[in-house]
Amino acid sequence: MSETRHAEIAGAGFAGLASAIALKQRGWSVRVHESSPELRAFGAGIYIWDNGLHVLDSLDAYQQVLNGAFAAPAYETRTNGVRLSYQRINQPGYRRLLTMTRQHLYEAMLDSARRHGIEIVTRSEVVAADPEGRLKVADGRWFEADLVIGADGVKSKVRDSLDIPLERQRYHDGLTRVLAPRGPLKGGDWDNVIDFWHKGEDGRTLRILYTPCSEDTLYMAMMAGLDDHEAAAIPVNPAPWVEAFPGLRPALESLGDRGRYDLYEKTVLKEWAIGKVAVVGDSAHAMPPTLAQGAGCAMMNALGLAVAMEESDTVEEGLALWQQRERPLTDHTQGRAAELAASRELAHGMSWSDTDMRAAGHLPTGTSAAFSA
Ligand code: FAD
Numbered sequence: 505m506s507e508t509r510h511a512e513i514a515g516a517g518f519a520g521l522a523s524a525i526a527l528k529q530r531g532w533s534v535r536v537h538e539s540s541p542e543l544r545a546f547g548a549g550i551y552i553w554d555n556g557l558h559v560l561d562s563l564d565a566y567q568q569v570l571n572g573a574f575a576a577p578a579y580e581t582r583t584n585g586v587r588l589s590y591q592r593i594n595q596p597g598y599r600r601l602l603t604m605t606r607q608h609l610y611e612a613m614l615d616s617a618r619r620h621g622i623e624i625v626t627r628s629e630v631v632a633a634d635p636e637g638r639l640k641v642a643d644g645r646w647f648e649a650d651l652v653i654g655a656d657g658v659k660s661k662v663r664d665s666l667d668i669p670l671e672r673q674r675y676h677d678g679l680t681r682v683l684a685p686r687g688p689l690k691g692g693d694w695d696n697v698i699d700f701w702h703k704g705e706d707g708r709t710l711r712i713l714y715t716p717c718s719e720d721t722l723y724m725a726m727m728a729g730l731d732d733h734e735a736a737a738i739p740v741n742p743a744p745w746v747e748a749f750p751g752l753r754p755a756l757e758s759l760g761d762r763g764r765y766d767l768y769e770k771t772v773l774k775e776w777a778i779g780k781v782a783v784v785g786d787s788a789h790a791m792p793p794t795l796a797q798g799a800g801c802a803m804m805n806a807l808g809l810a811v812a813m814e815e816s817d818t819v820e821e822g823l824a825l826w827q828q829r830e831r832p833l834t835d836h837t838q839g840r841a842a843e844l845a846a847s848r849e850l851a852h853g854m855s856w857s858d859t860d861m862r863a864a865g866h867l868p869t870g871t872s873a874a875f876s877a
């Protein structure tokens with residue numbers, strides 16, 4: 505096909521930016537609509553495994569991500585003070601896992617989008633899509649495209665406007681995610697990722713996934729049950745947390761009124777595409793973060809979509825190929841992440857089994873085993 509094809513994309517999150525860059529790299533023109541007034545990431549820190557790093561390389565964002573991310577030497581689990589699992593990471597022959605602030609990842613992707621000359625319209629709220637290939641914004645205008653992408657997150661309006669049958673599940677646990685200065689928590693084991701669990705004699709379970717995400721910044725995902733009003737409160741009440749995890753006191757006492765509590769959730773769609781509209785990322789497959797693969801799958805599927813378009817004569821054929829090729833891995837990952845969320849199995853240590861690491865160890869469509877950098 506010689507004439508330039510055009511995509512309209514809802515949402516400038518990780519899925520939207522990845523889709524935009526990957527299509528633009530393959531000769532498409534693209535426009536991204538973002539409802540927020542500013543282009544920035546929300547939330548605290550993020551984990552990106554090998555698979556996501558390969559996609560970032562292909563999107564020309566890897567070097568910038570690497571520069572300023574954290575590469576912990578090990579990943580451990582400690583329950584009631586006892587080390588239950590310990591794995592090296594980021595060392596020759598071991599898995600790679602970079603941790604970083606969400607803003608750091610976002611800026612690297614945004615800078616790549618800008619270098620590629622991608623148009624991003626802020627304060628442009630998408631309200632619907634039409635399978636014929638049109639996207640509608642809040643002021644009533646329609647934008648036509650060869651391909652429409654709904655990358656507008658877990659509350660996707662694009663998805664909802666298409667009436668795709670959907671299954672939604674919420675879990676009993678949720679997390680407060682915060683960034684804090686590392687302060688004295690540096691060097692030795694404090695440079696590891698540490699999944700701290702506390703199982704009290706009173707039946708209470710608390711957990712802090714302790715994650716250095718730069719030289720100076722610490723990310724903590726603090727898990728408490730929905731019915732634990734004291735520990736799930738916002739602003740964070742440090743008392744129960746310091747009691748369970750006294751070693752983290754300096755970080756816990758620095759939190760102030762920061763933080764937000766979010767429940768785990770999962771959405772599964774019958775189809776990821778209808779007509780000329782595809783949904784990508786959390787709009788299609790939100791999952792609990794237990795395998796740290798939500799953004800990883802979002803980025804793999806965004807790149808995979810652009811590759812499938814390149815390989816197909818029509819958008820509809822491309823969308824069919826895309827789902828057939830990419831969906832099984834995401835379904836598997838989502839299902840396993842959900843089991844881990846429901847069972848609290850991670851308290852016994854991470855398994856590092858091939859089943860749990862299938863996405864992390866996958867070489868995504870459109871990437872090569874060697875980093876191009
Ligand atoms: P989003 O990041 O939600 O982006 C959607 C974008 O669309 C936003 O910019 C939003 O403003 C915009 N938007 C929304 N509605 C509209 C509209 N109507 N019109 C226009 N724009 C709109 N994943 C990992 O890979 N590693 C991790 O370590 C990890 N940790 C996590 C921890 C927690 C607690 C949670 C909840 C998730 C975690 N995830 C992780 C998952 C990851 O955050 C998501 O999978 C990822 O953000 C999905 O990207 P997205 O672009 O699909 O959606």
Ligand code: 5PR
Binds near residue numbers: 551679713725727795
């Ligand atoms: N792993 C990661 C993570 O961010 C979370 C979990 C597991 C990287 C939560 O934020 O189990 O909830 C988890």
